Amino acid sequence: MSRLLRRRGVLALGPAALLAAAWPLGALAQPGGPALRILVGFPPGGGSDAIARVLAEKLEGFLGQPVVVENRAGAGGQIAAQALKAAAADGRTVFLSHDHSISILPLVIRNPGFDPARDFVPVAGFATFVNALALSGGTPAQSLPEYVQWVRSQGGGRGNVGVPAPASVPEFLVKLIGEKFGLDLQAAPYRGSAPMMADMLGNQISAGVGSIPDFIENHKAGKIRVVAVMGRSRQAAVPDAPTFAELGLSGFEEVPYYGLFAPAGTPQAAIDRIGAAVAKAVALPDVRERLTTMGLTVGYMPQPQLAARERAYSQAWAKIIKASGFTPQ
Template identity: 65%
Template sequence: MAQSRRQLLKAGVASAAVAAASALGSVAWAASGQPIRILVGFPPGGGSDAIARLLAEKLKDELGGVTVLVDNRPGAGGQIAAQQLKAAPADGHTLFLTHDHTISILPQVVKKPGFDPQQDFVPVAGFATFVNALAVSSQTPAKNLAEYVQWLKGGAKRGTIGIPAPASTPEFLVKILAEQTKLDLVAAPYRGSAPMLADMLGNQIPAGIGSVQDFMENHKAGKLRVIGVLGEKRQLSMPEVPTMLEQGIKGFEDLPYYGIYAPKGTPQAFVDRFSAAIAKVLQQRDVYAQLTALGLTVGYMNPSQLAAREAAYTKVWTGIIQRSGFQPQ
């Protein structure tokens, strides 16, 4: 009985501490009069931008009416936005919404990225994993991977595949695909998924690799075709599309993630308050439905869980990058 009382007392103290931290965060944000800025390293119109704007709108209410703005800082695969986060005051007013590329890949492929996620950032919350996909333009006749490979063999200039950023996960996926199909494939880097999609829709480029959410709308509208998804399971949002594994291509199974980060030194009260707000927003049915419709697998990760996911994913891709022979630029 005494043990139970002690456990209840500890639980009550912990709950009170969380509540106090949340209240402190809300009061400080309201008192400052400053908006919360969410940096996004890609231009408007892409998947990351759409996700950030959805969450920003909902977070305003969850944080007691504090204005939450999306600040697009596109370029270099999120590197510019990451540098902006590092330089921002650690006062809880600047955050960075990004996926695996900027956190787990960029520091391995760029000699001087201008930031170190381990030293300069604090994990705040993870909110989803997602899958990349291979899609073809409307004038590329292939309806599956086998047909795409056969089509590639019919013309030497057909093997260009668009990617949203140089030295990104999609670039290494192009290398894996080239190795396993024994074809000469070339990755064509863009500054984000939006310009890549524009060229695919205009039939300026025959294929592209990007996130499922980048291709979802145009796939359903018949303006392009997704012919393979990564991961071990088909996607609920497009169950008719087989996985790359089903089509004989291995090495596409590990799933990238989305997370939110703050500058190192941000008070824990702000981190806890914002992380808790993300958790509540994700429980809203319309948010869950909209994120799922974008091809995300929604799932809240607290700061320590996000850090663990980041570490595991980075380890997998360290091996892939090293085996590819890629030299940091």
């Protein structure tokens, strides 16, 4: 990860930075201006962190200014989202997020501390991805049907499945897998995909549900096995893994997204400038290859398209969550 972009901390405000803060937006847009912060709601080592660093490396050149990745891990991205809300709307802070923080948290938490429609503005989307079920190396099953049979043979059909955050799409997927196959599956929430993966690699938990970017490296290394994926078709990164629909579990065809969001009130000129840089970055063959290898389907989404996708995804999952009987906490 360090070869992509060395992790930097929060910038200290020295006299030069205080002077820069007083400049108009036009001055901030000039090469050599103050850094652009990309907030990430998960710890270093996870899929979102790796993706942010791939983008940051290229955005520095297109924007002509430093781009730093700032990990604000915890609460499934809620801490980073609150940090975005508190940030100045000056075009110097964006939040790299997938569906969970923007679309799902407001549906499962009564007061998440932010309202995406009021507090954020979409900047640009750059990829979609799918969630998947993966089995730990120590789990003898080689497929979802074999996993179902294995769980049934272990203590009356009870099992724990790791998820990277509580009240997330992976958690609801665990619940529905259990209901579909008559298993007593309990979601075991972690603080991000990295600690969940550590327990899977250590065979502390037999299975996990997370994104393909979270699983792909260890899947290719043969340390875990992705056995089922969401979406309407199989994924190029794991072509042997069937979709849940193929295995008899429908309703998970709508795929999540990755995008950048800025504080509400950010000038349109700044949003357009960052969006244009993202478009250039994801058009580069090496960036497309790296992100595709991580399990993403790369495709630039301008501001209006990302906004429409976020609304549609939120509406689709609002129905699933309500039907599950889940009560917002």
